[in-house]
Amino acid sequence: MTKHTHSPTCGCKNEKGAPLFTTAPTSTTQKALDYFEDNINKELENLKKLVKIPSVSLSGFDENDVKLSAEATAENLRQAGLENVEVLELAKGVHPYVYAEWIHKPDAPTLLLYAHHDVQPPGRDEKWKSNPFVPTEKEGRLYGRGTADDKAGIIAHTASIAAYLKTAGELPVNVKVIIEGEEEIGSHNLANFVRAHKEKLKADGIIVTDCANVDSGIPSITTALRGLVAVDIEVEALDHPVHSGLWGGILPDPVIALTHILASLSDPKGNIKVKGILDDILPLTKEEKKNFSSLKMENIARGATGLLKGLPFAVEEKDFAEYLWRQPSLSINAIQSGSKKLVSNIIQDAAWARVSIRIVPNMSPKDVTDKLTKHIEEHCPPGFRLKVTPEAGSNWWSIADPKADVYQIAARSLEKGYAHTAQFIGCGASIPFVQPLSDEFGGIPAILVGVEDPYTNAHSENESLLLSDFKKSILGQIHMLGDLAKYKRI
Secondary structure, three states, X not given: OOOOOOOOOOOOEOOOOOEOOOOXXXXXXXXXXXXXXXXXHHHHHHHHHHHOOOOEOOOOOOHHHHHHHHHHHHHHHHHHOOEEEEEEOOOOOOOOEEEXXXXXXXXXXXXXXXXXXXXXXXXXXXXXXXXXXXXXXXXXXXXOOOOOOOHHHHHHHHHHHHHHHOOOOOOOOEEEEEEEOOHHHOOOOHHXXXXXXXXXXXXXXXXXXXXXXXEOOEOEEEEEEOEEEEEEEEEEOOOOOEEHHHHOOOOOOHHHHHHHHHHOOEOOOOOEOOOOOOOOOOOOOHHHHHHHHOXXXXXXXXXXXXXXXXXXXXXXXXXXXXXXXXXXXXXXXXXXXXXXXXXXXXXXXXXXXXXXXXXXXXXXXXXXHHHHHHHHHHHOOOOOEEEEEEOOOEOOEEOOOOOOHHHHHHHHHHHHHHOOOOEEEXXXXXXXXXXXXXXXXXXXXXEEEEEEOOOOOOOOOOOEEEHXXXXXXXXXXXXXXXXXXXXXXX
16 A cells, blocks of 8 residues: 655645645745755755854853853844844843844734754763764754754744745745843843843844653744742762761761762652642643653653663553653753762762752742752751752643644644644753743743754764754754734734
8 A cells, every 4th residue: 555645735634623734835936946946955964064053051051152152143044135134242241132023014914933052061082973063964963063053043933034034035924033142041130131222123023942752853842931940959968078087987988978869859760759749730731631642752862862671661551641741850960079080999079969850830939949958958957058049930730721823823823844743842951041931921822833853862972963864953943934924913
C-alpha cells in the first residue's frame, strides 16, 4: 500500500474531525513558499553565521560576544527587508536587544515576533563531538550551541518575512521583531525594557519561536509553561580547609550538613517534601487528565534523556505529561565544595548548592521561595553558618482557551507547513518573558512554537537542530503570517 502524503487540498481531517489543512494558500503566500524553498540553503548559512558567535550571556563570559551577536542579528533583519532596525541597550551592563519593524497596513493586525540571540555556556568540552561554535552538519542535524535554542528561532522569523518581502514586496500583516539578549539568564530586565519601549512594541498578538515540538516532525503549540524559583545554599563551618587526618573525627563537616539539608527536600522518587508547598496547585480538569494520560511518551523520553537501562522513571507513562507540564519538580542544579581535579584529604570549610523548583498554576513564586527557605533553615544542623540567597524567580503561564480562533488558526498553519496534525502541549520549562509581554499589552494572545525536538539537547552538550523540522517550521510560519492577516484584533 502506498503511504498517503497529506497536502493542503487532500481534505483529510485530524483525530477530532477538524480539517487537517485549511484552504490552499493564496498566490502571494504560494510565491513566498516557493521563494523560501529556493533559498533554504541561504537561510541555513545565515543560521550558521549566528551560531559561530559565542553569545553566552552568563556572567563571566565575554559580553562583547553578545554585542557582536546583536549586531549580526540586526544585519540579518536588515537583509530580510525589515525597517528601523536598532540595537537597543536598556542600561549599562544589560545585554542588548535588537528591534525591527514593518508597519504599512493599518487594517491588518500587528504581530510582535520574539526570539533570543544569547545562548547557554557550552558546558564540558570533552563531551562535545564537535566544536560547539563551529556549526556542523551530521545525519540530518546541525550541531552547535544555539542552533536550536534559539538562533534558529531568529531565522524562522527573518526567513518567513524575507519570503514575502522579496516576492510581493509587502507582508500580509504588520510585524515588530524583538530579539532579546538575556533570555538564558532569566530575562530579568525584560519587563523594564517592555515598559520603556511600550509604544514601540505595542501589538495585537505575539509569536514566540523558542519552544519545542512534542516529537520530531510533529508541530506543537505550547499552552502552558512552568515557572521557576531557585535559591543558593551555602553552609560554612571553618575559615579554611583543614587536614582530615589531623582533625577528622572532632570537627563538623559542612558538606555532610549540606547533604542532610538536600536529602530532606524530597523522597527517593523526587516528590517534594517542603511543607505547604503543594497546597495551591491547580488540579487538572477531567478532560486534561484524559488527554494527558493518552500521550505515549516513554520511548521519546528514554531516547532523548539517555536514562540508564534498568533505571525506572519516577512515575508511570500515563502520568508523564501531567508531571512534566502541570506538577512542580525540584532539582539540585549544582553542588560545589573543593575541586574534583585538585581533590585532597581535607575537611572542607564550606559547601554550596543551587536548588530550583519548577512551579505550576496557582503557585506563587514568593510563597514557594519563602517556604523553601524556611525548610532549609529548619533542616540545617545547629551551629553552622547558613546563607540562603534567592535567585530572581519567574512565574508560570498558561493559555486561557486553546480552542480560541487565534490558536486554531496557528495550528492549521503549522499543519500546512509540517504536513502533520498539530498538537497542543505543555512545557515543563520556564520562558520568563511571555507573561510580561502579554500582560503589558492587555493580555494579548501569545502563540508559542519552536524548532526544537526531544533530541535537541538544549542547554546540554551536543545541542542540535533537526534540519527537516527547521524547514517545516519556517513553512508553517509563512502560512501563519498569511492566515492571521484575516483578523483585525487577534
